[in-house]
Amino acid sequence: MARLTISNLDKRFGAFDILKDVNLEIPSGEFVVFVGPSGCGKSTLLRCISGLEAVSGGTLSIDGVDVTKVPPSQRGIAMVFQSYALYPHMSVFDNMAYALKIQKLGKAEIEAKVRDAARKLQLDLLLDRLPRQLSGGQRQRVAIGRAIVRDPKVFLFDEPLSNLDAALRVQTRLEIAALKQSLPGTTMIYVTHDQVEAMTLADRIVVLNAGRVEQVGTPLELYERPGSVFVAGFIGSPKMNLLAGAEAAKFGAATIGVRPEHLAFGQPGEGWAGTVMRTEHLGSESYVYVDVGSDEPMIVRTPGTAAFAQGDAVALTADEGAILRFDAGGSRLA
């Protein structure tokens, strides 16, 4: 069991404030996903949690015990990176057993731990292979297995699937979901820039913005009730449509937002009048980009194959209830 408490955490590199007053309480066994734009401090926060990076202020505790000054190897935390960094000349078994041999565990115990982890990760039949004889997804599973055998209380993943091609990403994502279920007491923190990974794996998502926690919530809370324009624009793909100025003022807001799936094509004269700029066909659905005179085109997500040509005049409507309103500071209005 491992409850992680991050209190008033600051991290500076020279004159730069990278993390600013981060406060998070992560209950034991929770799967938390950190998302945010590139450079917002996700990796730095993971490295501070692991102890690879010293904090500049604040505290970290595990189950109420302050670990801020505890060396990385004694925190009970394991980290898996984007690059798997396996030992190329060692078999899968030996890669997974390495840390346990260093700890001087007995042969039978090492064997049992490695076989148990291999079974959880469907690596049982690959234990004799060398890393170069594995696919990228299999290699990443070995890297995860190498961490699991150490029975970490907290598991940190920094964009572990971003080197994999699309099909392997989906497969490995499902394996990580299964792994989470097989390790119910292990707290997991996972960094990704992939919307689907964040939405499907997370019990809760933490959105970071320039080194601060912008919002914490379940995936659906963040999707349906983003607290700010920033979260509204960051969670969801394609992005939420955001309109400012006169269009927003009509709704008593500085900015309004409407998701692409909540827009529909209406009769001429209804809603927003616009011109079709382009259509992307994804097979099961289409994204229609419509110029309504705002800074960016509005995106309409519509099922099936939308039959529009560039330059078609269209009218976009949205249910009143699907329009989110934000004030001038970017906070959502009730």
Ligand SMILES: Nc1ncnc2c1ncn2[C@@H]1O[C@H](COP(=O)(O)OP(=O)(O)O)[C@@H](O)[C@H]1O
């Ligand atoms: N060792 C370092 N020295 C100085 N600046 C760093 C160091 N590591 C990261 N940074 C800076 O901290 C910021 C956050 O980086 P990082 O945590 O890697 O972001 P993310 O993982 O969200 O993309 C970036 O501006 C980066 O340049």
Ligand SMILES: [Mg+2]
């Ligand atoms: Mg990073």
